[in-house]
Amino acid sequence: MRAHRRFLAALIVWTAAAPAARAAAQVSTATMSAGVSPLAKLTLSAASASFPDADPDAVPQIPALGGPVLITAKSRSTSGTQVVLTVQAADDLRSGVSVIPAANITWTATGGGFVSGTLSKAAPVTVATWTGSGVRTGSQQLYFRNLWTHPTGIYTVSLLYTLSAP
Amino acid sequence: MNGAGRACVVAAALAVAGSARPSGQGRGGGAQLDLSVSPASISFASADPDVSPVIAAAPVVVNVRVRQNAGPWTLTVLAGGDLIAGPATVDITNVSWIATPAPPYRNGTLSKTVAQQLASGTGNVNPAQNGSVTFRLANSWNYSAGNYTQTLVFTLSAP
Numbered sequence: 437m438r439a440h441r442r443f444l445a446a447l448i449v450w451t452a453a454a455p456a457a458r459a460a461a462q463v464s465t466a467t468m469s470a471g472v473s474p475l476a477k478l479t480l481s482a483a484s485a486s487f488p489d490a491d492p493d494a495v496p497q498i499p500a501l502g503g504p505v506l507i508t509a510k511s512r513s514t515s516g517t518q519v520v521l522t523v524q525a526a527d528d529l530r531s532g533v534s535v536i537p538a539a540n541i542t543w544t545a546t547g548g549g550f551v552s553g554t555l556s557k558a559a560p561v562t563v564a565t566w567t568g569s570g571v572r573t574g575s576q577q578l579y580f581r582n583l584w585t586h587p588t589g590i591y592t593v594s595l596l597y598t599l600s601a602p
Numbered sequence: 603m604n605g606a607g608r609a610c611v612v613a614a615a616l617a618v619a620g621s622a623r624p625s626g627q628g629r630g631g632g633a634q635l636d637l638s639v640s641p642a643s644i645s646f647a648s649a650d651p652d653v654s655p656v657i658a659a660a661p662v663v664v665n666v667r668v669r670q671n672a673g674p675w676t677l678t679v680l681a682g683g684d685l686i687a688g689p690a691t692v693d694i695t696n697v698s699w700i701a702t703p704a705p706p707y708r709n710g711t712l713s714k715t716v717a718q719q720l721a722s723g724t725g726n727v728n729p730a731q732n733g734s735v736t737f738r739l740a741n742s743w744n745y746s747a748g749n750y751t752q753t754l755v756f757t758l759s760a761p
Contacts, residue, residue, distance in 0.1 A: 461759040470646040515746040
């Protein structure tokens with residue numbers, strides 16, 4: 437009985453010291469994180485647009501010189517939210533005391549998400565909408581509604597483009 | 603056989619404990635392995651993709667020690683998935699790394715399916731040696747805004 441116990445103990449020691457068949461491995465973990473903040477960047481191909489004088493009967497809608505304004509809108513927004521590009525006139529077109537309502541400027545547009553519209557000084561008007569992040573390009577052709585009733589003069593107005601990405 | 607069974611249980615318990623911490627020790631088929639990763643948090647700051655097309659995180663120091671080993675050893679890294687922020691994801695292959703010294707370290711790109719080799723060698727690494735790993739995120743306007751996270755698993759093995 438005593439000899440049997442010695443044998444059992446020796447067997448346990450041998451098996452514990454014998455090399456195991458399995459591979460050695462050591463594991464460590466790390467947490468990776470990345471912050472992506474909402475961001476918007478808008479680029480227009482031209483900072484000014486001008487309309488030449490013309491006979492209202494011959495050219496009822498005067499296109500802006502230089503052709504369409506090329507627009508590049510880059511945005512990062514929260515997943516599934518709407519990115520909006522708007523334009524608003526700072527005032528009506530003015531030439532001294534003469535005034536032409538801003539609504540006499542309209543536009544047509546090309547490019548995904550872009551829409552046609554009429555300028556307003558009262559509220560921003562949508563130029564384009566998209567869903568989610570990305571880089572979008574399009575063009576906006578501005579027109580001036582030419583009327584015999586417009587007083588003569590050199591008229592100016594500022595337009596404010598706003599790209600918002602929530 | 604009881605002794606062999608107990609030895610296997612102890613080795614497995616060490617491996618599990620190691621996976622929950624940034625460092626630990628492992629011992630299996632004769633080789634004694636030590637691995638630590640510091641810091642255990644790897645962060646990419648938000649940046650304008652036009653200004654910073656690639657964002658680098660602070661370097662991670664990987665400390666490796668291999669003892670009682672006559673054969674090859676390998677250090678790999680595996681991502682638990684893509685970078686996730688709620689419903690938004692950024693493919694983990696947009697994360698690459700630059701590692702020094704080379705060898706034994708090598709540059710690479712993260713994967714969520716196959717463990718990528720970060721370093722390898724033969725024999726012992728004793729005393730322990732540090733490696734520097736700088737993870738880099740390819741920045742893009744297409745990423746949705748959010749705070750993304752994912753777990754990386756570093757595995758040091760001596761088959």
